[in-house]
Amino acid sequence: MTNSNKLGLYIHIPFCQQKCSYCDFYSITAKQDVMDRYAKEVANEIFLLSQTHLENYISTIYLGGGTPSILSLNNLEVITNSIYKNFKCKVSEFTIEVNPSSSQNLKLYKNFGINRISLGVQSFDNNILKKIGRLHDRDMAITALEKAANCYDNVSSDFILGISENQDIISDASILLKFVKHLSAYMLKVEENTPLEKQINDKKVCVATEDTQVLQYQKLYEFCKENNFHRYEISNFACLGYESKHNLSYWDMTQYLGVGVSSHSFIGGKRYFNVSDINAYLEGKHSGRGQQLKERDYSYKDTLEEYIMLSLRTEKGLQISKFNELFNKDFLQEYQEKIKKAAQYTTLNGDWFSIKPQYFLVQNSIVSSLL
Ligand code: SF4
Structure with missing residues (x-):
């Protein structure tokens, strides 16, 4: 049930300069010595994991967070040296997430083999940026985008929809598309127990209704379509050839290793979860030591x-021959009745079964009807 012996490698850097009001990811603020210790432990986990994957090679690397761009260059070197020293690498895509407020080292990332920048822009509206607690403003975002586009061919940006009823989507997108080849556009989700949820409950802040989001x-x-950015996944748009290889491997169920606190791995049909506690992680409780605190055996x-x-x-969409091979089943036979019922919303074209583009936003209910 694997996709040859290539591996994606995700490294979680949990540090942020401050917490954004909508964010429920595992991220913390930390002093330099904690970040230094963390980089060493990540390097150690990489070494330990490599010992059980001697036959495999790393094809994509993704440094995500948190805010990886607040790591010092020394710490980045510690981590990347460990990857290159311990794993066989045929890396075609190496991404780092960068926030505009910590983008001073952009150019130097090339020295570590990084060839793709993902900038957390989110919006160009200063009121919106302030409302969601981002540290940058419009000018800083544009400066970072310019810098990234000057140094790297492959630049992506994150963009959030639904923060306000009056968000000027076209104005923001037209700035972004000048600089990037890839865009990840997420709908704002008001997560439980976030400052944003409290502000909304206290009626201090309003966000867009669901209809406006749509x-x-x-x-x-x-x-995006008019500007030759094709949508290749619900939240992701790219110029042809600039689709994120790393993300595609998640959707394609290629095996991947997650390193760092709160990361997870998908290996041999099993998911492994690292601890979500920085102190436990720094004490060496991580998957590299075989101490997965939670291992969920996926049935x-x-x-x-x-x-x-x-x-x-x-x-x-879904490649039928691949599904049949992976699961030793005949997709069309197995789901015959359900496919018929969902025919209005789906397309069956040779080896591919997909959801019609106009129904992408109700993908969840179409999938539920199939399962
Ligand atoms: S920078 Fe990203 S990870 Fe950090 S708090 Fe903001 S949204 Fe969360």
Whole structure:
């Protein structure tokens, strides 16, 4: 149930300069000595994991967070040296997430083999940026984008929809598309127990209604299409050839290793979860030491359903021959009745089964009807 012996490598850097009001990821502020210790432990976990993957090679690397760009260059060197020293590498894509407020080292990342920058821009509206607690403003975002586009061919940006009823999607997107080849556009989700949720409950802040979010998404979709950014996954748009290889491997269920606090791995049909506690992680409680605190054995059914769900998030959809090979089943026979019922929303074209583009935003309910 694996995709040859290539591996994606995700490294989680949990540090942020401050917490954004909508964020429920595991991220913390920390002093330099904690970050130094963390980089060493990540390097150690990489070494330990490499010992059980001697036959495998790393094909993509993603440094995500948190805010990886607040790591010092020394710490980045410690981590990347450990990757190159311990793993066989045929890396075609190496991404680092960068916030505009910590983008001073952009150019130097090339020295570590990084060839793709993902900038957390989110918006160009200063009121919106302030409302969601970002540290940068419009000018800083544009400066960082310019710098990134001057140094790297492959630049991506994150963009959030639905923060306000009056968000000027086209104005923001037209600035972004001048600099990037890839855009990840997320709908704002008000997560439980975040400062944003409290502000909304206290009626201090309003966000866009669901209907407005859908309209904003449609506007963005049309705009991207007109500008040759094709949508290859519900939240992701790219110029041809600039689709994120690393992310595609998640949707394709290629094996990947997660390193760092709160990361997870998908190996041999099993998911492994690292601890979500920095102190425990720094004490060496991580998957490299075989101390997965939580290992959820995915059943055959879980894996199969996840494959259907993830592949139907992509524009191409589910490849029937691949499904049949992975799960030793005949997709068309197995889901015959359900496919018939969902025919209005889906397309069956040769080896591919996909959701019609106009129904992408109700992907969840279409997938539920299939499972
Ligand atoms: S920078 Fe990203 S990870 Fe850090 S608090 Fe903001 S949204 Fe969360």
